[in-house]
Amino acid sequence: MESTSTSALVPVPHNQSVLQQTTKEQTDHSSSFKGVRDPISVLPPEIAWRCIYEALPLEGETHRAWYPEALLQFTTVSRSWGDLILSTSSFWAEIHVHIWAEDMLAILATFLGLSRESELSLVIWTYPGNEWDHVRELLLPHVPRFRTLNILIQAEADAMFRGEPIHTPLLTSSAVIKDLNLAPFLRELDCNAGVYGPPYCPNLGRLIALTASRLTSLVIRINASEIGEVAGILPLLTRLQDLGLHFYEVDQISDMSCTIPQTTVPCLRSISVWVGLDRWYDPTSFDGLFAAFSVLYPCVAKVTFNISLISNMMAAYLERLQHLETLHFVESFVAVPDECRELFLPTLQELDVGDSKLVQFIKAPNLISLRNVSVRSGEELEQLQSRKLQSLHITIPTAFESAVILRPDILNALRRLTIVLDQTVNNWVVTSLPLLASIQFGRPLDNLNRPGKMLCAQIIYYPETCPSLREIDFGDYVEWDLLFIMLERRNLGRKDATRIEKVSVPFVPLAFRQSLLELLLGRQRRADPSNMVLSLEETRELIFDPSVYVVSHVKVTL
Numbered sequence: 001m002e003s004t005s006t007s008a009l010v011p012v013p014h015n016q017s018v019l020q021q022t023t024k025e026q027t028d029h030s031s032s033f034k035g036v037r038d039p040i041s042v043l044p045p046e047i048a049w050r051c052i053y054e055a056l057p058l059e060g061e062t063h064r065a066w067y068p069e070a071l072l073q074f075t076t077v078s079r080s081w082g083d084l085i086l087s088t089s090s091f092w093a094e095i096h097v098h099i100w101a102e103d104m105l106a107i108l109a110t111f112l113g114l115s116r117e118s119e120l121s122l123v124i125w126t127y128p129g130n131e132w133d134h135v136r137e138l139l140l141p142h143v144p145r146f147r148t149l150n151i152l153i154q155a156e157a158d159a160m161f162r163g164e165p166i167h168t169p170l171l172t173s174s175a176v177i178k179d180l181n182l183a184p185f186l187r188e189l190d191c192n193a194g195v196y197g198p199p200y201c202p203n204l205g206r207l208i209a210l211t212a213s214r215l216t217s218l219v220i221r222i223n224a225s226e227i228g229e230v231a232g233i234l235p236l237l238t239r240l241q242d243l244g245l246h247f248y249e250v251d252q253i254s255d256m257s258c259t260i261p262q263t264t265v266p267c268l269r270s271i272s273v274w275v276g277l278d279r280w281y282d283p284t285s286f287d288g289l290f291a292a293f294s295v296l297y298p299c300v301a302k303v304t305f306n307i308s309l310i311s312n313m314m315a316a317y318l319e320r321l322q323h324l325e326t327l328h329f330v331e332s333f334v335a336v337p338d339e340c341r342e343l344f345l346p347t348l349q350e351l352d353v354g355d356s357k358l359v360q361f362i363k364a365p366n367l368i369s370l371r372n373v374s375v376r377s378g379e380e381l382e383q384l385q386s387r388k389l390q391s392l393h394i395t396i397p398t399a400f401e402s403a404v405i406l407r408p409d410i411l412n413a414l415r416r417l418t419i420v421l422d423q424t425v426n427n428w429v430v431t432s433l434p435l436l437a438s439i440q441f442g443r444p445l446d447n448l449n450r451p452g453k454m455l456c457a458q459i460i461y462y463p464e465t466c467p468s469l470r471e472i473d474f475g476d477y478v479e480w481d482l483l484f485i486m487l488e489r490r491n492l493g494r495k496d497a498t499r500i501e502k503v504s505v506p507f508v509p510l511a512f513r514q515s516l517l518e519l520l521l522g523r524q525r526r527a528d529p530s531n532m533v534l535s536l537e538e539t540r541e542l543i544f545d546p547s548v549y550v551v552s553h554v555k556v557t558l
Helices: 016-031 045-055 064-074 079-087 104-114 129-145 157-161 169-180 203-211 224-236 283-296 312-320 356-361 378-384 450-461 480-491 510-520 536-544
Strands: 094-097 120-124 146-151 188-191 217-223 242-248 270-276 302-306 326-329 350-352 369-374 391-396 416-421 438-441 471-473 502-505
Touching (some): 224 242, 356 378, 378 391, 480 502, 480 510
Parallel strands (some): 146 188, 242 270, 270 302, 302 326, 369 391, 416 438
């Protein structure tokens, strides 16, 4: 069972009789939890650890900077929480530096001590200024354990308005590596943080020279006008496995011709190129970079592009990659060159792209996973279907007028389906896909969940539909009586179809949970709740009762 933080609304007033009934129900509800044990004290440590880890602000989340404070607060939840957290050194292996925290030095000392012998990641959110000498004194004894350095400094508005210098990520990382002598130990360096002022600085070459001998992952934010210089530095990184280049424009893009390197780095497996230029640019502007890539990185398996135009040189580089398995285009619409009819990628297995026309441009005979494709017509949908496809994630917009039909004779290998239907699209035809094991619906905007109800109705009338189906993520509520009847028809006594053993809905009322669990386990549910109790009219008051707190943003998986 998974949940996220929730917000509560103040209950509205009611008459005395309703208040008395509500008080009695709340008392009964509270008494039912007296014998419930703390789940962290019951679960095996390897599962309990994961539950706590998922509740912490992780990389990429808005509040990640408050990871230390959140972890310290979790130690006070209960004794079992505290014992598990304090004894798990990996929880304390992220060392965060930011001046917003009270007692920053004490928190640093606590994390460094409780991390024991674990390898460490250093995350710098704000330049500590006058506190740097004290921070450095704490960090120095643990330098041999540091493997990752993330510089996530954002613009310091107050300093900018006072005319004080702003510490760019590359300047800061160079100083940190030098002051702490991190170069012999560092494996990963991430300097992609947006700041005011130029993202590129002359210290990049020195920074690469310091870390080149051991660095395996590098993510940097640079000016598009400096592509040639960056391409000349990359051959120094002979152990690099992951490279991220984020290009941003400050001045006009200059001549981007690059010297073709003679070095090959066969260990690099993942590369990402993000182009954040404000105005239109010539697609050939990056040809020098891709020409250098063709020599430097011939063994790449995963490529991510946030770019709006595909040049001939980019297409040629992709076709040269004999080990390419995953290709991701972040932009929803990507223009292709007129003179290039197709992009042939025989080794490609996973494609993540928003534009179905780009899918038609890319010929990948061994493709098994297709994600985030927006389909606008039945013809486009037909062209996406493949006999080898095992995972499909599609979006059907409002403009889709014909019936949405996934043909089982073509998608006979499909195992995982995610389908996002616009709220006005109600012409999805449920077909029986023989190997489909998991289906997920995107959350509808109108909360009616038409596709979820259609699937339940189809299985009620034809329980053998999708005979391999085991998991359904409804994305939103479905009518409880439909869900229970569907599970009874499918899970009890049938031998021609697998049991549906996992369903995901936003919330399950306590009164329904035991019966729902029994059906998911393939057992006959108890007499209560009856189908009448589960009907839409009967459950409306239970779900929308204003006398209880309204819960939002909760997802329950059984």
